[in-house]
Amino acid sequence: MEIGKFPHSLLEKLLQQPRFNDHRVLLGPGLGEDAAVIDMGETLLIAKSDPITFAIDRIGWYAVQVNANDIACMGGPPRWFLATLLVPESFTENQAGELFNQVLDACNQ
Template sequence: MENNSFPIGKLDPRFLEELFSSLSDDKRVIVGPGIGKDAAVIDFGKTCLVVKTDPITFTSCNLGWYSVNINANDIACLGAAPRWFLATLLLPRKGTSEALVKRIFEEVNSACQALGISLIGGHTEVTPRVAHPIMVGEMIGEVSREKLIDGSGVKLGDAILLTKGIAIEGTSVIYQEKSEKLKEQFSDKMLSRMKN
């Protein structure tokens, strides 16, 4: 990668693999960084800690709710119970009010309570470097070694069970951000499905 300009979105997987190849190893890390690996797993004997970090940059609507739920989902995908959450909240100078910060914290608290998760720390900051609120969440979960789903047994030809629709999260975000424009093109029934 000679070009210093990257497109918007995730970094190129080949470039990431190059970066990962130079990282040090720890024998207790069962699942470390890698393409398609959404959380790390650390061996603590009979139990494992599952750790996930994910930023919410695509929307400011329901920011706290999305941060908790997206991180919790990635923990649960490895068979672990999400238990502890840390949140870093970066706020723009313009448009930040006590009411906005309280609303975001209420979203985090409500989402944590609904899932039995404790908010255990984080960081808040008003900075000129962002134009809208951004939250980076870190979720920590735990699972017994026997119940860990680390993906190492997945092979070509395995069946996939889809329990809900595809792109539910993305569809909801698009609705939150562009509902007025969508009203011009979609029925009320379809808009209701997008919203919920």
């Protein structure tokens, strides 16, 4: 199995199993689904969290942009950010500070 990735066939099998039953979840987990859609009463909430695995630099900036783009593609305005950041064991405190600053800068754009 590729590190960090389930094969498509396994993911399909896992997603067919019985899941939670909450009528407010209008769009839950599924193949090809990039976000969840939750009925909050007066409005809908689009929730998304996606780790960034392709970036070598500007990881924090890409993390915000990729997730914001997926929410926008589903018709919602990106308002909040759920951080899912994967870093190597060798990541330093200075690198963590830079990554955090990138996230903050991207969120403030």
